[in-house]
Amino acid sequence: MERSVLKSMLKDMLLARAFEEQAAYEYTQGNIAGFLHLYPGEEAVAVGVLHAAEPGDYIVSTYREHVHALVRGVPPGKIMAELFGRKDGCSGGLGGSMHLFDKQRRFMGGYGIVGETYPVSTGIAYAIAMRELPEAVICFFGDGAVNQGTFHESLNMAALWNLPILFVCENNRYQIGTEIHRHSKVTEVYKRACAYKIPAEQVNGMDVIEVYKATQSALLRIREGTGPQFLEIETYRLRGHSMADPGSYRPKVEVQAFKDEDPVTVMLQESLPEYPSAEQISAIGKDNIEHLSEHMHQADLISPEEFLRMKQQVADSVEQAVQYALQSPEPSMEEAFSALNCNRGQEVLI
Numbered sequence: 001m002e003r004s005v006l007k008s009m010l011k012d013m014l015l016a017r018a019f020e021e022q023a024a025y026e027y028t029q030g031n032i033a034g035f036l037h038l039y040p041g042e043e044a045v046a047v048g049v050l051h052a053a054e055p056g057d058y059i060v061s062t063y064r065e066h067v068h069a070l071v072r073g074v075p076p077g078k079i080m081a082e083l084f085g086r087k088d089g090c091s092g093g094l095g096g097s098m099h100l101f102d103k104q105r106r107f108m109g110g111y112g113i114v115g116e117t118y119p120v121s122t123g124i125a126y127a128i129a130m131r132e133l134p135e136a137v138i139c140f141f142g143d144g145a146v147n148q149g150t151f152h153e154s155l156n157m158a159a160l161w162n163l164p165i166l167f168v169c170e171n172n173r174y175q176i177g178t179e180i181h182r183h184s185k186v187t188e189v190y191k192r193a194c195a196y197k198i199p200a201e202q203v204n205g206m207d208v209i210e211v212y213k214a215t216q217s218a219l220l221r222i223r224e225g226t227g228p229q230f231l232e233i234e235t236y237r238l239r240g241h242s243m244a245d246p247g248s249y250r251p252k253v254e255v256q257a258f259k260d261e262d263p264v265t266v267m268l269q270e271s272l273p274e275y276p277s278a279e280q281i282s283a284i285g286k287d288n289i290e291h292l293s294e295h296m297h298q299a300d301l302i303s304p305e306e307f308l309r310m311k312q313q314v315a316d317s318v319e320q321a322v323q324y325a326l327q328s329p330e331p332s333m334e335e336a337f338s339a340l341n342c343n344r345g346q347e348v349l350i
């Protein structure tokens, strides 16, 4: 795998973690109101999947979507301003944490309703199929969302009409405080896709490289016309369900076990340089030493200095995002009302 892709994924994972931890802090300062669902521990899912996607693909996500938007390229300041409910946020400050949107980057939300992402994705994929475009829709949802009726309706239609959708289940084992075996008879989520003859597999969500590769091949199959694909990506959230949830229903040993497997740490270990030993170099032969060192230079392995620089860049961009959000005004009452359907014309809603 190309070192540049690895480095870029590492940077996005560090950015994701720093952004979310900063958002948690801003919530405690009263700068963010309402619900705030954070992503630490799950970074490898959004980063691996979205790095394998093309810019022309559409992304439909849940209420735990800040990192999906970040990795998709929505500027951190635009996301932070949206969390703050400010006018310069990516949804004009009217959506907040659960309703990020960026049409230009084909980031089609952010939805607060569990199970809402399936019909939205199915509709977009239907439009793509009608136009015979080479694009795909990536539909994210949680393990708790697979018992919604929309899951079955949408998977059936997607399979029947051969729609270009990649269904991505972020299986973090919990639906708020309810562990998966307490809400689902079938706890291996990928097996449900077989009922609709959708090819499905389970992926280790603690390993960003595995997530990237599984997504790349699934998207390739979609573009070849195989129809919808399904990935169940096993992951874990290190924080509570939302900032309002202390997460006390989970045994401490369980949380610690997953912290030890934290994808950001794992990724970091993967990308540290592995210089050959003196014996390995001499085994290759003297003439090859220059060749080898040049190759290593070109391969651009990350050095400790480069990693520190990367971390500093990430910290700076999060700080700038907070400043951007703080200087942005709140939307006016007129702007707030302009987004309501009933004020667009003379429509009577009921």
Ligand SMILES: Cc1ncc(C[n+]2csc(CCOP(=O)(O)OP(=O)(O)O)c2C)c(N)n1
Binding pocket: 064, 112, 113, 114, 115, 141, 142, 143, 144, 145, 146, 170, 172, 174, 175, 176, 241
């Ligand atoms: C239709 C609907 N029912 C219930 C809720 C309340 N609710 C919010 S989050 C959530 C749990 C969803 O869990 P999961 O899909 O596993 O996602 P996770 O939070 O783990 O990412 C529920 C039941 C909702 N938002 N929408």
Ligand SMILES: [Mg+2]
Binding pocket: 142, 143, 144, 170, 171, 172, 173, 174, 175, 176
């Ligand atoms: Mg869950």
